[in-house]
Amino acid sequence: MASRLIMAVFFVQALAFGAWLPRIPDIQARLGLSAAELGYALLGLPVGLLLALPFVSIIVGRTGGRTAVLWSLPAFIIAICLPAFAPNGVVLFLALALAGLAMSTIELGMNIVADETEKRDGVVIMSRCHGFWSLGMMVGSLTGAAAAHWGLAPQVSIPAVAVLALLIGPAVARRLPRDPATGSAGSEAPVSGLFIPGAIMLGICIVALASNILEGAAADWSAVYLRQVLGADPGAAGLGYAAYSLLMAVGRFNGDWVRSRWGGVIVARACYALALAGLLLVVFAPDYPWALAGFALAGFGGSVGVPLAVSAAASAPGTHPPPTWRWSHWCRWSASC
Template sequence: MDHVNTAPMVRSGYVTKNRIAVSLLFLVNGFIVGCWAPKIPEFAERLQLSKFQLGLMILVLGVGSLTLMPIAGAQIARYGSKLVAQIAAVCLLPALLALTLAPNVATGAISIFLFGGFMGAMDVAMNANAVAVEQSMRRSIMSSCHAFWSLGGLIGAGLGGLLIAKVGVLWHAQIATALAAIVLGVAWRMILADPPHPDEKKEKLRLPLVPLPWLIGLMALFSMVPEGAVLDWGALYLREELGASVALSGFGFAAFSLTMSVMRFGGDLVRDRLGGVLTLRICTLFAISGMLLAAFAPNAEIAILGFALCGIGISNMVPIAFSAAGNIPGLRAGIGLSVVTTMGYSGMLVAPSAIGFVAEHIGFSVVFMALPVLLVVVLLFSNLARYADGISGGGH
């Protein structure tokens, strides 16, 4: 996520291929994550999980990610991002099949741990590769890379709900795995080979004592909790509390991903015009409005519209927080980014498990009513986004 390539400029033709390749890596990762969203209700039903138990499973997914992400970071420092991205992507490919075929809670837990782990490891590696491509091109591509992640999530969630309804979960997993493998195959030879960075590991061990990166990390954390909530619980909320069909329930995260990807493709332009602070404030207001609309929705269609509005908001909140982290005065970019990315990802990966525990007792609509409180905190700290107007960062 915060790895810098010191390699010399490469010829423009190869730069184009490198950019296509890293964009396809983001697309594959987002697609597999998106495919998971409409599978969640069936996964819970097959293993006879209560909301509390499903919350524990989602916690295991988060723990898997947070376990393998720093390991991936260390391996990138030793071997470069290309090799780590390739290995993590190959290991991630069979994850949907493993989750579909898991016959009991124990195998389900192992599968979901590995799914989260390889998803997170690939995420770190592809972010590092995107930074390396940025360095070789001497221009920012991070927002568009994350737009491809959101686009993958949109295709995965939208197609997933329809395929599950039409051909069942096993065929869905097989088709999704084959599609992901084909796209990965196209990208494989074009991925930029960046040199290792052996000094970075030592650098990251020194945690900053100044409060600024931790406050920006809190903004990233509170921005990513709602994203995790929509990903992990949106389909279940639409099905259980609003009576949506299997196919329709997949469109909650799909609508969220659609608006998010569209806004991320234009994110750099908007931020250049309005500046980080105003962009963050507008985005946060959209996110609050969307989440409240989803919470108070009388039917699934209105809730999906709410998730779409929320996607408009969340789209550029997280990239702004990461950009600010990489541009804190007097602090090396890698140190600020390592704090903020870890805090932010823990919000998306671990916090949704707590939502499952709470929803067991009070229902999802009340949870979605409460999430805007976190976004209000982001609004209160929005002036810190002024640091984002210096560089580009990365993150979902």
């Protein structure tokens, strides 16, 4: 039961987030931002995430995952509505930074609850949880794309999805099992000192970096690209990230099974080749359908890249034991985002 509840929380959080992404071109047009100005405004979300990182780890470590989810889920859902109302690029940056602050907490909290559920119930659900996250992104993107197609303003469509998420999310989160007694996490040794990464670790970092850059580019720029470069209508432009998320969810739902059957090396090679093929399709697409297929292929190819990189990093020679549960959850978080 707890497994289903936390999967539902992953889904609802992504649903609210996904509704924002296809509306980026509308907000760009409304505010009259150039591509560079939009790029700097979009920087707000990761800046908020990064600023919150050290504090959130400590706070969530004290409160526990369920408590963090209980208050940060509604906070994030409300915060992700704010960018739609921004009157200029600076306020858009600040609104996104605020959403990033809330996002860091909810992402960490969800992953902790999922991990605790795995340990308590003896089940393996992390990959499926992230699959539901991708599924939520897809459904959210589809609602955003539909709203754009019907000419609904972002100030209406994003809060409408948020209201739905607020009705479901907190109600589900309240039914999550209570946090285990705090202290066990804090008793682990803190990370200290710097180390010079070896060639293998640097290589793994490059692989993870490429996957995340692909994900970030697809999330922030797919709708703008399809609309401005390939002339897609507003609704169709939003389908780019929906296709990416759908195939990413498919890849993650089947990732564990495929990896156990063929091994990480073959899966990594195949997936990166597919992602590259998808990327080539996107970049050289003569028209919209080719680019859409490219985004879908890139999503499938990128689905297991970071999880495989994290696993490889964990088992690389010379790697320390998992430093703290907080960092391991951040690794899993970056795999999902």
